Amino acid sequence: MVKFCYNCDKEQKTEVITKEEISVIRGKDIVSTSNIRICSVCKEELFDESLDEANINRAYDVYRQKYGILSADKIRGVREQYGLSQRVFANLLNIGEASIARYETGSVPEKSLSNMIMLLKEPRNMKMLLEKNEEALNYKEKYKLIQKINELSSQNECATSDEIDSYQLYHFLKNNAKREGKSIQSYVEEIIKKEVV
Ligand SMILES: [Zn+2]
Numbered sequence: 001m002v003k004f005c006y007n008c009d010k011e012q013k014t015e016v017i018t019k020e021e022i023s024v025i026r027g028k029d030i031v032s033t034s035n036i037r038i039c040s041v042c043k044e045e046l047f048d049e050s051l052d053e054a055n056i057n058r059a060y061d062v063y064r065q066k067y068g069i070l071s072a073d074k075i076r077g078v079r080e081q082y083g084l085s086q087r088v089f090a091n092l093l094n095i096g097e098a099s100i101a102r103y104e105t106g107s108v109p110e111k112s113l114s115n116m117i118m119l120l121k122e123p124r125n126m127k128m129l130l131e132k133n134e135e136a137l138n139y140k141e142k143y144k145l146i147q148k149i150n151e152l153s154s155q156n157e158c159a160t161s162d163e164i165d166s167y168q169l170y171h172f173l174k175n176n177a178k179r180e181g182k183s184i185q186s187y188v189e190e191i192i193k194k195e196v197v
Pocket of ligand 1: 005006007008009012039040041042043044
């Protein structure tokens with residue numbers, strides 16, 4: 001690709017190199033691989049919007065993995081599992097609709113919110129949240145959600161393709177609960193209570 005190089009002060013051939021970069025995300029140093037366009041002649045780094053965007057997303061992915069934060073797809077997946085709109089899901093979680101939209105397009109949620117959403121994959125946790133936060137939904141929304149919860153609960157009893165995810169979730173919870181010296185049940189209840197105050 002030919003681009004204008006400010007260093008050479010003219011159009012030059014360019015190439016893409018790969019290097020490790022450190023970015024600061026939420027105050028943490030994150031090392032990730034970046035693709036960078038350089039001038040083939042003087043090797044000056046040139047700004048490339050699409051490469052830059054992909055680099056930032058890659059750094060966020062590393063952050064998510066390192067700190068166990070759900071990906072944008074997983075967050076959307078949990079919401080869609082219950083057939084909820086972004087607005088209704090946001091109401092249930094006591095957060096703004098715009099925030100959910102942002103998390104579903106790549107913004108990184110706080111760990112506590114991410115944990116909360118991860119827990120909601122399990123229909124009985126969604127049920128518990130709905131019971132504690134009933135006034136967040138209108139009658140029709142509540143009715144639809146309860147139906148969906150019941151539907152998913154009966155599917156779960158027959159062991160669905162979500163089995164591995166549930167297994168991972170279980171171990172994740174077990175380890176977290178153990179670390180805090182609690183049972184899974186009280187750990188889950190605490191998270192849900194904390195989020196719904
Ligand atoms: Zn140059």
